[in-house]
Structure formats: structure tokens, C-alpha cells
Amino acid sequence: MEFLSLISLGFIPVLIGFILLYGTIKQVPTYESFVEGGKEGIKIAFSIIPFLVGMLVAITVFRASGALEALMNWIRPAMEAIGVPAEIVPLILIRPISGTAALGMTSDLIAVYGPDSFIGRLASVLQGSTDTTFYVLTVYFGAVGIKKMGDALKVGLLADVVGIIAAIIVVVFVFGSN
Amino acid sequence: MVNYIWVFMTIVGFVFAMFNGTLEEVNKAIFDGAKEAVTLCIGLISILVFWLGMMRIAEESGLLNKLSMLFRPIVNRIFPDVPSNHPAMGYILSNMIANMFGLGNAATPLGIKAMEELKQLNGGKNSASRSMVTFLAINTASITIIPTTVIAIRMNYNSASPTEIVVPTLIATIISMLGAVMIDRYFYNRRRRKG
Numbered sequence A: 001m002e003f004l005s006l007i008s009l010g011f012i013p014v015l016i017g018f019i020l021l022y023g024t025i026k027q028v029p030t031y032e033s034f035v036e037g038g039k040e041g042i043k044i045a046f047s048i049i050p051f052l053v054g055m056l057v058a059i060t061v062f063r064a065s066g067a068l069e070a071l072m073n074w075i076r077p078a079m080e081a082i083g084v085p086a087e088i089v090p091l092i093l094i095r096p097i098s099g100t101a102a103l104g105m106t107s108d109l110i111a112v113y114g115p116d117s118f119i120g121r122l123a124s125v126l127q128g129s130t131d132t133t134f135y136v137l138t139v140y141f142g143a144v145g146i147k148k149m150g151d152a153l154k155v156g157l158l159a160d161v162v163g164i165i166a167a168i169i170v171v172v173f174v175f176g177s178n
Numbered sequence B: 001m002v003n004y005i006w007v008f009m010t011i012v013g014f015v016f017a018m019f020n021g022t023l024e025e026v027n028k029a030i031f032d033g034a035k036e037a038v039t040l041c042i043g044l045i046s047i048l049v050f051w052l053g054m055m056r057i058a059e060e061s062g063l064l065n066k067l068s069m070l071f072r073p074i075v076n077r078i079f080p081d082v083p084s085n086h087p088a089m090g091y092i093l094s095n096m097i098a099n100m101f102g103l104g105n106a107a108t109p110l111g112i113k114a115m116e117e118l119k120q121l122n123g124g125k126n127s128a129s130r131s132m133v134t135f136l137a138i139n140t141a142s143i144t145i146i147p148t149t150v151i152a153i154r155m156n157y158n159s160a161s162p163t164e165i166v167v168p169t170l171i172a173t174i175i176s177m178l179g180a181v182m183i184d185r186y187f188y189n190r191r192r193r194k195g
Helices: A002-025 A030-064 A067-081 A086-094 A099-113 A118-129 A133-144 A152-175 B002-020 B023-060 B063-070 B072-078 B087-100 B104-121 B130-140 B148-156 B162-194
Strands: none
Touching: A002 A030, A002 B023, A002 B063, A030 A067, A030 A133, A030 B002, A030 B023, A030 B104, A067 A086, A067 B002, A086 A099, A086 A118, A099 A118, A099 B148, A118 A152, A118 B148, A118 B162, A133 A152, A133 B104, A133 B130, A152 B130, A152 B162, B002 B023, B023 B063, B023 B087, B023 B104, B063 B072, B063 B087, B072 B087, B087 B104, B087 B130, B104 B130, B130 B162, B148 B162
């Protein structure tokens, strides 16, 4: 435990230090390169604004209207029938759509059921092992101006389904289902 | 498909609000959503500037290239369309590594950079290439070694063992990563058969 948190805390400083030292040894004009690379960051941040505004407005409207909740209630019986615990269903449905909402739900589930309960563990693993597909899609493709996404969304969402099923099976297998 | 989903969410939201008496919330949501998006982007500026600055140094010093050499055999199989000495490879790998350590903040700039390189590789077209779809798929199912945020939350709620979920998370992400690669292959082959 101590060891792991030390790794997480130490990782970024070590990484940055290494990049800087390696650059210096290879005689890269480090500060100037940093500034040049950084300029690009500003451009990218501004260019994704319209993509995120469009996507987030739609998602927020969908959620605020109560439609998302209705959809969840509608899907819930089917999910429960295949063995997904009811408490976890909202988290599963929101995970690909909104990262912040999912994080909120995970903390909520952990707070209510306890971090060492089945639900708490399952929420933890789910949160850690899947990503916000819609966000990644919007930001990555938006930033470089990809308009035709091909199969990307389908593939991403199906991969999420695999991830969710894997998370449930692994948690049941490792910790048991209570 | 994104166009349809986008319109679907908005229109269904409006219609639902009319029958549900939540029009007031929906009106607020339009502006809240827009504001949240801009706030998010502004918040991203600092991270993007910092990590892209650092990565420029890594790129110019040849560090990025070294990294892609190291993992070449595996990544070449996942991305057969990307030449192994192409800069895209370095960015794809650094993005994956950032994700592995739960550094979502650092992963985003690297992912965008990787996409940019992949777009150039695809002749600057505005449609997603095969490699882009693959990159996106493995990104949404990224392998996580240290889920930093989750561990922090568990500590916060006095878990007896906040890090006991590390190994299960790793196993689950490896499975979903393999799943993502296979699903991606399936759709690629289907596209190719269709011509």
C-alpha cells in the first residue's frame, strides 16, 4: 500500500525529471522546445470548445429532462435479469457518457455501501477499468477535425460492454458476491 | 451515427421535458452544459500546454522514438498501417503509458497528438482511418495499472484495503483491451468485405 502510493506520487516528478535530463544530455534547447510544444496546447484547447459544447449540451439536456433516468428504469429489469446488480446499473449507463457524473456515482456508491462491500468493490473496478467513450471520441476526433467517425463509436461502446462484463466477472471471482 | 445520437439526445430530452414538467430544468441545462464544456476546455489549457511542452522535449531528444522501439513488436501488430518509425507510434505509446498509470490528464494531450499524426498519415482526410478507430477502441478500454482516483476515493471512505482493487482492475482492463482489439478487427474485416 505504502509502496503503491509512493509509486503514484513519485511517478510524475521522476518522469518530468527524466525528460528534462535526457533532453539536456542530448543538447535539446529544452526551455525553447517546451514553449514551442506548449503553444500547440493552447490551439488544441480552443479548437475542442465547439465539439464539447455541442456534446455536453445534448447530454445535460438528456439528463435534466429526466429522460436518462427513464431510460435507466426501462433497461434495469433486463440488466438485473442477466445478473447485473440493480445498484450498479446507473453507473454502467453513465460511464461512457459523462466522466464527472460517473465519478460522482462511484463515490456515492462507495459512500453508501462501503468501500469493502461487493457494490463498493464493483464500482471501484468499473470506474478504474472503463473510460468515457463519448468524451474521448469528441475530444480526440474534434481536436484534429475528423468528421466521419466510421465504426469508432460502435467499436468503442462494444468495448465498454466487454469491459463491464469483465469487471463484474473478475470482482465476483476474486472477492465473491457479497 | 454521432449526428443521429446527438439529435436524438437533444430532441428526446425536449419532448420528455414537455410531458414531464421539467422544461425549466432543461432550459437551465442548455446553458449549464455549454458553460461546463467551456470551463472544461479552459481547465484543459494548463494541462495541454504543460504536457505538450514536455513531450516536445521528449520528441526532440529522441526519447519518444526509443520508447516506440521498445514496444515495437506488440504495437506493430495492433497498428499494422502505421510504419514503426513514424512519430505517431511514439505518441500512441506514451498515451497508453499515461493511461496505464491513471494519468488521464497527461493522456489527453498525447492522444490528441497521436490522432493528429494519424490524420497526417491518412493524407489529412476528415474521415477516421483504420488506425484511428483502433486507437480510439484501445483508448476507451485502456489498461490501468494504478487507478489513482479510485484509490483516493476508497481511502477517503476508510477502506480496510484501498488498493485491493488494483489487480482486479488490471485483469478487467486487460480483458476489455483484448476485447476492444478483437471487436475492432471484426469491424475492419467487415468493412473490407463490403469493399
